[in-house]
Amino acid sequence: MVRMAFIFILAWSSSICAQNDIARDLFADYKSAVLQIRIIDLTSGSKSAIGSGFPVNESGLIATNYHVIQLAASEPKQYRIEYLTETNKIGKLELVDVDVINDLALVEAVDFEGQFMQLATQEPEIGMPVYALGNPLDLGLTVVPGTYNGIYRASYHPRVHFTGSLNPGMSGGPTMDRQGQVVGINVATAGNQVSFLVPVSRLQVLVSDYRTRGAAIDNMQLRIGEQLMADQREKFSSLFARNWQAISLGEAQVLDELAPFVKCWGGSNSSDDKAQFLSADRSCRSEDNIYMTSTFATGILEYQFIWLEADKLNSWQFYNYYERLFGDFVPGNRADEEDVTGFQCDHGFTQGASGRQSKNVFCLRAYKDYPKLYDILFLQGSVDDKESALISHFTLAGVSKENGLAFTRKFMEVSQWQ
Amino acid sequence: MAVIVEVLGWGGKRRQYFKVDADQVSIGRGYDNDIVLSDPHISANHLRLNACGDGWAITDLDSLNGLQVIKNPSTDESIFTSGAEIKLGRTKLRLVAEGYPLEDTKMLHQLERDTSKLNRLSVWLPLMVVVFTTQLMSVYASTLAEWEWKNAIPVIISAQLAIFVGAIFWSQLGRLIRHEAHFLGQYSLILLASLLFIGCSWLLSTLSYNFSSALFGDMVQQLASMGILLLLLSANLALATNLSTRARWSSSAVFVGVVMIIGSAGQMKSWGEFSPFPQYSSTLEPPALLAVKGQTSEEFLADIDPLFQQADRAALEK
Numbered sequence: 001m002v003r004m005a006f007i008f009i010l011a012w013s014s015s016i017c018a019q020n021d022i023a024r025d026l027f028a029d030y031k032s033a034v035l036q037i038r039i040i041d042l043t044s045g046s047k048s049a050i051g052s053g054f055p056v057n058e059s060g061l062i063a064t065n066y067h068v069i070q071l072a073a074s075e076p077k078q079y080r081i082e083y084l085t086e087t088n089k090i091g092k093l094e095l096v097d098v099d100v101i102n103d104l105a106l107v108e109a110v111d112f113e114g115q116f117m118q119l120a121t122q123e124p125e126i127g128m129p130v131y132a133l134g135n136p137l138d139l140g141l142t143v144v145p146g147t148y149n150g151i152y153r154a155s156y157h158p159r160v161h162f163t164g165s166l167n168p169g170m171s172g173g174p175t176m177d178r179q180g181q182v183v184g185i186n187v188a189t190a191g192n193q194v195s196f197l198v199p200v201s202r203l204q205v206l207v208s209d210y211r212t213r214g215a216a217i218d219n220m221q222l223r224i225g226e227q228l229m230a231d232q233r234e235k236f237s238s239l240f241a242r243n244w245q246a247i248s249l250g251e252a253q254v255l256d257e258l259a260p261f262v263k264c265w266g267g268s269n270s271s272d273d274k275a276q277f278l279s280a281d282r283s284c285r286s287e288d289n290i291y292m293t294s295t296f297a298t299g300i301l302e303y304q305f306i307w308l309e310a311d312k313l314n315s316w317q318f319y320n321y322y323e324r325l326f327g328d329f330v331p332g333n334r335a336d337e338e339d340v341t342g343f344q345c346d347h348g349f350t351q352g353a354s355g356r357q358s359k360n361v362f363c364l365r366a367y368k369d370y371p372k373l374y375d376i377l378f379l380q381g382s383v384d385d386k387e388s389a390l391i392s393h394f395t396l397a398g399v400s401k402e403n404g405l406a407f408t409r410k411f412m413e414v415s416q417w418q
Numbered sequence: 419m420a421v422i423v424e425v426l427g428w429g430g431k432r433r434q435y436f437k438v439d440a441d442q443v444s445i446g447r448g449y450d451n452d453i454v455l456s457d458p459h460i461s462a463n464h465l466r467l468n469a470c471g472d473g474w475a476i477t478d479l480d481s482l483n484g485l486q487v488i489k490n491p492s493t494d495e496s497i498f499t500s501g502a503e504i505k506l507g508r509t510k511l512r513l514v515a516e517g518y519p520l521e522d523t524k525m526l527h528q529l530e531r532d533t534s535k536l537n538r539l540s541v542w543l544p545l546m547v548v549v550f551t552t553q554l555m556s557v558y559a560s561t562l563a564e565w566e567w568k569n570a571i572p573v574i575i576s577a578q579l580a581i582f583v584g585a586i587f588w589s590q591l592g593r594l595i596r597h598e599a600h601f602l603g604q605y606s607l608i609l610l611a612s613l614l615f616i617g618c619s620w621l622l623s624t625l626s627y628n629f630s631s632a633l634f635g636d637m638v639q640q641l642a643s644m645g646i647l648l649l650l651l652s653a654n655l656a657l658a659t660n661l662s663t664r665a666r667w668s669s670s671a672v673f674v675g676v677v678m679i680i681g682s683a684g685q686m687k688s689w690g691e692f693s694p695f696p697q698y699s700s701t702l703e704p705p706a707l708l709a710v711k712g713q714t715s716e717e718f719l720a721d722i723d724p725l726f727q728q729a730d731r732a733a734l735e736k
Contacts, residue, residue: 276562315704316559327700335694341732343696346725347630351712358712362722363696366729374729377696384705401726405719412715 022178026131027143029180033115034133034141034173035083037064037093037107039071042078052134052173052186053083053107056119056207060112063203064172065187066098066105067291073098073105073220074293081107085114086141096216097209100224101157101231101299102202103187103291105172106210117174119200119207120181126150130162130177132186132195134170142170148183151199156235156261156288157299159196160184166195225370228290228298228398232373235301236403244414249282250307252390252417262286262301277318278309285332290398295336298367298375298398302332305415310387322389326359326381333375333397340365340375349383354418357384362408367398376404382417390417419469419515423453426503426510441469445506446479459483459507467513473499474513483507533657536610537603545609552616553577581608592658600657607657611650618642627701628710635699640681648674 039049051068055061062083072079073095081093093107124130125148132144146164162175166189174182175197184197217223239258246253257264268280283304290299306325310318345363352358361379376399380392392415396404420439427433436453445453448462455464461481467474473492478485488503488510498504500515535541557570585605593599622639651670655661661669713721 274564276564312564313562314559315706317561319702319704320560321562323700323702326702327698330695337692340694341729342692343698344725344728344732345696345698346722347699348718348721349630349708349710349712350715350718352715357708359702360718361696361698361700362718362725363698364725364729366726366733368733371730371733374726379698381702383702383708386705405722409715409719 023143023145031086036135038082051171054174055116060109062107066103068172069105118181120183124148132175134173136167136169162195162197254305254415276312281306296339297333300333300397303394306391308389315386331395422514424512443467457507457509473497536606537600542602542606549609588654
């Protein structure tokens with residue numbers, strides 16, 4: 001449910017000309033510093049994935065996205081990483097470090113000679129023209145002019161909103177200001193000129209970490225597990241520190257937007273004349289998918305409430321419908337057999353402080369590669385009223401046991417039907 | 419002396435018999451014989467029996483396929499005494515005298531007597547009304563749109579039609595085997611079984627809802643329905659066939675076993691298969707059916723602990 005705004009493009013030829021001049025100059029100056037990153041399948045000898053990258057120092061340390069090199073990070077025996085320069089020179093790359101939370105990776109070329117890019121130390125102002133470079137769809141190096149629109153507030157992990165078209169293959173490429181300093185790393189697009197960059201500050205942290213450590217990471221899996229664990233620890237402690245506000249839905253009180261990065265949407269069937277019952281819902285979700293593999297994402301937080309009233313239905317019909325709805329919940333993040341165990345569930349009735357009885361379903365699955373991290377799906381449905389009901393649901397992806405239980409406890413406290 | 423010639427069927431059971439009160443008896447396929455048999459391997463005039471002491475002497479009348487002696491209690495090979503078995507062509511015959519001992523009379527089984535009582539309009543009609551009403555109620559309870567008869571009738575008709583066809587099948591089988599159709603009896607049996615099934619699954623689902631226990635889960639539901647099927651089949655067979663009690667139960671059990679094997683073979687593919695979706699019990703019943711009192715949320719969360727350990731173990735299994 002993304003609201004779309006229509007932008008009418010008027011004649012603003014003079015500014016386009018000025019932008020084009022800068023784009024042309026930047027392209028000419030930096031084309032040799034933007035590389036195509038290729039993941040080569042060792043069995044077939046062909047490329048399995050491509051993206052972009054750029055050197056950040058004279059010794060050949062190259063920045064790209066984690067999702068570009070993920071295959072090689074997960075299956076080092078099956079894939080190798082290569083770069084291809086604008087002049088068609090091919091070289092081998094070694095994986096040095098990753099930041100899965102911010103979708104960044106550092107790779108190193110052994111005998112790289114060439115230009116490297118400066119990282120900006122200051123964030124540009126909103127509205128400044130910036131230029132994304134990369135290899136969209138393997139078409140060759142391309143420059144895309146656009147506008148810097150600041151850090152997107154509805155994301156827990158900071159992302160820059162870049163108004164310009166990023167396309168597959170440009171991932172990992174730099175976005176520069178007019179001076180040719182990198183302000184962000186191309187990462188994602190929502191289409192229609194809405195694209196996202198990882199702020200360059202995240203890359204600076206990763207690079208300086210590497211400088212202090214002075215060596216590549218041996219155990220990538222352990223490193224990723226630690227990053228996921230630390231990220232959820234920080235996220236949930238900031239969530240628990242907040243004031244959990246309730247908002248009314250039907251006769252119940254339910255959890256409101258927990259933080260600026262959690263967006264809620266709602267709807268009801270009250271305008272439907274033929275409806276035999278009343279239903280109103282409120283769904284909230286954070287758009288913080290952490291990319292793990294093409295079949296596995298984590299980091300999301302979503303919760304949902306549905307208020308039901310029997311209206312014209314008798315209680316048997318009403319509970320029949322209610323049961324159907326109750327059986328329909330699935331987690332909002334995707335995961336495969338290689339990544340997680342199957343869900344295991346526990347059921348039970350609870351009685352809230354107000355004496356209201358509910359049926360609870362608590363399901364969880366463990367991460368196979370990252371111990372002590374789980375996806376938790378919780379479901380609660382009131383069961384002591386013949387003609388109205390409240391369903392509460394949340395899914396937490398990539399959470400520790402302590403945070404999962406603490407969240408459940410607080411969630412049950414705040415969302416109440418008195 | 420009268421001779422009784424029994425035509426034996428499968429397992430040595432009597433299929434047909436002839437009783438002739440004469441000292442000389444002719445057997446063959448021709449109509450001029452005292453005992454006329456239809457087996458095409460028997461000659462027109464096959465043999466002749468002559469009373470001789472306490473047995474019979476047999477004279478083969480130049481038959482094409484001759485005579486085979488299967489059993490003869492007599493010590494004298496030329497004389498056949500009561501109980502002797504011979505084979506002409508493909509037909510087995512037993513020669514007995516009037517005093518030949520019989521097996522004890524069997525008592526009618528309780529189930530057979532009780533099921534026969536079902537063959538009455540006064541039983542069938544109330545059962546029919548109850549099943550019909552139950553069905554109507556269940557269709558009504560699962561309707562979420564405005565009630566319309568046109569939506570409900572096809573559902574009810576098709577279920578009733580299935581029961582009706584079942585009753586027809588069993589009654590025709592009964593007519594064929596026992597010369598008794600027991601149509602209403604068979605009909606009542608199936609109605610009774612469907613009521614039992616509805617009641618049983620309702621009871622189990624209410625129990626499983628209240629106690630959130632696997633004890634009343636799908637497995638038990640399936641076992642219960644197989645049990646009901648076993649009862650029904652055995653009762654159907656009692657009405658429609660002459661099978662002995664043991665044969666009836668064992669053939670019903672074999673059938674149910676086959677159904678279970680086919681059923682589980684269908685599900686076997688999904689055993690141990692990974693699902694990205696949680697499989698949880700979504701049963702919700704109106705407050706009137708909730709008998710247990712809820713725990714506090716702390717108690718509920720304390721019970722969750724083993725789930726984490728279980729998942730950790732599963733993650734290590736990889």
